[in-house]
Amino acid sequence: MRAALRLSLLFIILAEVAVVHYLHLGHPYFWFEKLPGFSSLYGLLSCVAIILFSKWLGKSFVSRPEDYYD
Amino acid sequence: MIEWLHPALLPLAAAALLPALPSGARKALTVAVPLAALALCAAGPHGTRGGFEFFGHELSPWRNDGLSALFACVFALIGSIGAVYALHEDRPAEQSAGLVYLGGALGVTLAGDLLTLFVFWELMALAAAAIVFIGGRPGSAGAGMRYLMMHLFGGVLLLSGILLRAAQTGSLAFGPMTADLGSPAAWLIMAGFLLNAAAPPLGAWLPDAYPRASVTGAILMTAYTTKSAVYALIRGFPGAEPLIWLGAVMTVYGVIYAMLENDARRLLSYHIISQVGYMVCGAGIGTQLALNGASAHAAAHILYKGLLFMAAGAVLHVTGKSRLSELSDGKGAEVPLWRKMPATAALYLAGAAAISSFPLFSGFVSKAMTVSAAGEAGAALPYLMLTLAAAGTFLSVGLKLPYNMFFRGSAAAPKAKEPPANMLAAMALAAALCLLPGLFPGVLYSVLPFPSGYQPYTAAHVVAALGTLGFTALGFAIFLPRLSPSPSLSLDTDWFYRRGADALMRFLRGTFARRAEAARRFFFGRLPAGVARAAENPRAFLGIAALGARLYFSTAAAEPGLRARLEAALKDYPGDAYSYRPVGNTAMWAILFLLGYLVLYYLPD
Numbered sequence: 001m002r003a004a005l006r007l008s009l010l011f012i013i014l015a016e017v018a019v020v021h022y023l024h025l026g027h028p029y030f031w032f033e034k035l036p037g038f039s040s041l042y043g044l045l046s047c048v049a050i051i052l053f054s055k056w057l058g059k060s061f062v063s064r065p066e067d068y069y070d
Numbered sequence: 071m072i073e074w075l076h077p078a079l080l081p082l083a084a085a086a087l088l089p090a091l092p093s094g095a096r097k098a099l100t101v102a103v104p105l106a107a108l109a110l111c112a113a114g115p116h117g118t119r120g121g122f123e124f125f126g127h128e129l130s131p132w133r134n135d136g137l138s139a140l141f142a143c144v145f146a147l148i149g150s151i152g153a154v155y156a157l158h159e160d161r162p163a164e165q166s167a168g169l170v171y172l173g174g175a176l177g178v179t180l181a182g183d184l185l186t187l188f189v190f191w192e193l194m195a196l197a198a199a200a201i202v203f204i205g206g207r208p209g210s211a212g213a214g215m216r217y218l219m220m221h222l223f224g225g226v227l228l229l230s231g232i233l234l235r236a237a238q239t240g241s242l243a244f245g246p247m248t249a250d251l252g253s254p255a256a257w258l259i260m261a262g263f264l265l266n267a268a269a270p271p272l273g274a275w276l277p278d279a280y281p282r283a284s285v286t287g288a289i290l291m292t293a294y295t296t297k298s299a300v301y302a303l304i305r306g307f308p309g310a311e312p313l314i315w316l317g318a319v320m321t322v323y324g325v326i327y328a329m330l331e332n333d334a335r336r337l338l339s340y341h342i343i344s345q346v347g348y349m350v351c352g353a354g355i356g357t358q359l360a361l362n363g364a365s366a367h368a369a370a371h372i373l374y375k376g377l378l379f380m381a382a383g384a385v386l387h388v389t390g391k392s393r394l395s396e397l398s399d400g401k402g403a404e405v406p407l408w409r410k411m412p413a414t415a416a417l418y419l420a421g422a423a424a425i426s427s428f429p430l431f432s433g434f435v436s437k438a439m440t441v442s443a444a445g446e447a448g449a450a451l452p453y454l455m456l457t458l459a460a461a462g463t464f465l466s467v468g469l470k471l472p473y474n475m476f477f478r479g480s481a482a483a484p485k486a487k488e489p490p491a492n493m494l495a496a497m498a499l500a501a502a503l504c505l506l507p508g509l510f511p512g513v514l515y516s517v518l519p520f521p522s523g524y525q526p527y528t529a530a531h532v533v534a535a536l537g538t539l540g541f542t543a544l545g546f547a548i549f550l551p552r553l554s555p556s557p558s559l560s561l562d563t564d565w566f567y568r569r570g571a572d573a574l575m576r577f578l579r580g581t582f583a584r585r586a587e588a589a590r591r592f593f594f595g596r597l598p599a600g601v602a603r604a605a606e607n608p609r610a611f612l613g614i615a616a617l618g619a620r621l622y623f624s625t626a627a628a629e630p631g632l633r634a635r636l637e638a639a640l641k642d643y644p645g646d647a648y649s650y651r652p653v654g655n656t657a658m659w660a661i662l663f664l665l666g667y668l669v670l671y672y673l674p675d
Binding site: 005008009012013015016019020023025026027029030032037038039040041042043044046047048049050051053054055057058061062063064065066068069 | 325326327329330442445446448450453454457458461462465528529530531533534535536537538539540541542544545546547548549552553557558559560561562568569
């Protein structure tokens with residue numbers, strides 16, 4: 001199961017590199033979209049950034065006990 | 071016959087009629103009336119009808135064109151789906167409020183002038199506040215009051231802008247106002263719209279109120295207020311640049327706050343703000359592709375967000391729980407909730423696939439149009455923010471929420487079962503409507519305001535979407551041990567008015583109440599008593615006052631004499647109040663007063 005998931009991720013990023021980078025099927029709007037595997041890597045980056053930033057924000061400013069306003 | 075029947079009047083009339091009907095008829099009406107309104111909106115010929123003169127202004131309450139018709143039809147559609155979802159309950163007040171809410175939303179989308187728009191705008195605010203108020207959840211009443219206050223404030227902004235604009239331009243017509251963004255009138259109108267679109271810092275009312283509506287009442291709320299505001303922005307401010315940035319910020323803000331949230335329906339509420347951000351951004355870009363994208367995304371969003379709220383509501387209805395920390399406490403893990411509610415879980419995942427823009431679902435087409443429009447406009451940073459928010463949406467709505475709600479096991483799971491059939495039917499209908507535009511984009515394009523030849527299913531686009539989704543899932547898997555939900559509350563801009571109201575009440579009850587009591591004692595106690603005392607003998611009183619003044623300014627030598635006279639006068643007070651002076655004196659004073667009046671009268675201004 002785990003191996004299959006890893007394989008499919010590998011397949012996805014290879015497919016993206018192949019389609020965008022070698023077959024030139026996309027029509028990139030910006031320079032960064034021409035980087036190989038941009039969408040996949042940016043997705044991972046976004047996910048990690050959102051998790052870490054929201055954890056930090058919650059701990060440092062935002063999170064309060066549930067009965068804060070009561 | 072239907073030429074003159076404004077679609078908004080139908081639900082409003084039904085809402086008034088409803089309380090007099092038996093339960094069965096009420097339920098039938100709540101389902102049928104939105105469908106009738108839908109037919110009127112869809113079949114009505116394009117153009118403006120029913121115009122009339124009102125205090126010298128031309129009002130046109132019924133303008134039907136591509137943009138209005140799309141929003142009005144989807145509003146009516148979700149109204150009917152929401153009514154099916156609520157068939158197992160009999161809550162007459164909520165049914166009536168829901169129909170008024172629909173009437174308001176239809177009135178706003180069909181209004182050809184700003185005054186009509188404002189009237190229906192306020193009607194929506196009242197109906198929605200009522201739905202929250204009677205939600206019957208912990209904290210419903212307070213949240214309903216806060217909702218009402220915020221929206222009345224937004225209404226004041228909007229009305230000020232409208233009146234200012236009418237005074238400046240002499241016209242109430244509702245059309246593009248982007249060119250007038252130099253004037254305060256346009257800014258006020260835009261601020262009023264943005265408050266309803268839940269744009270920060272004016273958007274904290276949304277996650278405050280929506281989770282406190284009832285399971286059934288929340289469905290309509292997720293559709294009407296924010297999306298009618300999106301409609302108003304598309305109509306009124308297409309191409310207004312600040313909206314690009316505001317929308318992009320909204321998408322990220324909603325995603326970040328959703329990550330901190332524990333309550334399922336509040337998490338989904340933050341994602342309304344995030345998704346509305348895409349639409350606001352599209353309105354700001356203002357190209358035909360962007361406006362089409364914003365409209366399409368609004369239509370798709372109403373259906374998939376309704377579906378997500380319905381599924382989370384079904385879990386709440388069955389288990390009595392909506393906190394993820396309670397739904398994933400790990401008890402009964404051998405029978406996770408999805409085994410007891412497989413249909414609900416599957417329908418939730420369909421909605422999650424649509425909001426996460428999986429290929430074959432509506433969000434894939436509608437979100438791509440907006441994001442591509444940002445790309446075509448060359449807005450690199452907004453483009454990156456929208457893409458980041460798309461990953462974040464999948465992370466919390468597509469992974470974190472269903473994982474904790476359906477797959478981890480909870481103490482509530484063993485007793486759980488599927489919700490009533492009408493709830494499942496409503497969800498299935500919404501799920502089908504999430505798939506339809508994804509499978510056949512042409513159907514969606516045919517109802518958009520501008521002609522569209524957008525091609526979402528290109529190889530590059532599909533692999534890019536799968537890449538983003540797949541690697542977001544990888545990030546989720548890596549951080550899984552650290553993503554357990556915990557009960558907490560997130561501070562938002564509602565802190566200012568919730569804590570502010572507390573501080574105001576403390577001030578009113580403490581310092582202000584003491585001052586007011588002192589003032590009351592003076593004005594109703596000492597002052598009237600003093601006046602009464604002075605009135606016993608005004609002449610002697612004035613004499614005493616004059617003596618007091620002379621004593622105050624006297625030299626040391628004169629002081630003892632004056633003091634003695636003052637004490638004597640006080641001792642003698644009030645003494646003989648009548649004076650025996652000749653009539654001539656009185657006559658002289660009267661003449662002097664009249665003379666003074668004459669002088670004042672002829673004094674130049």
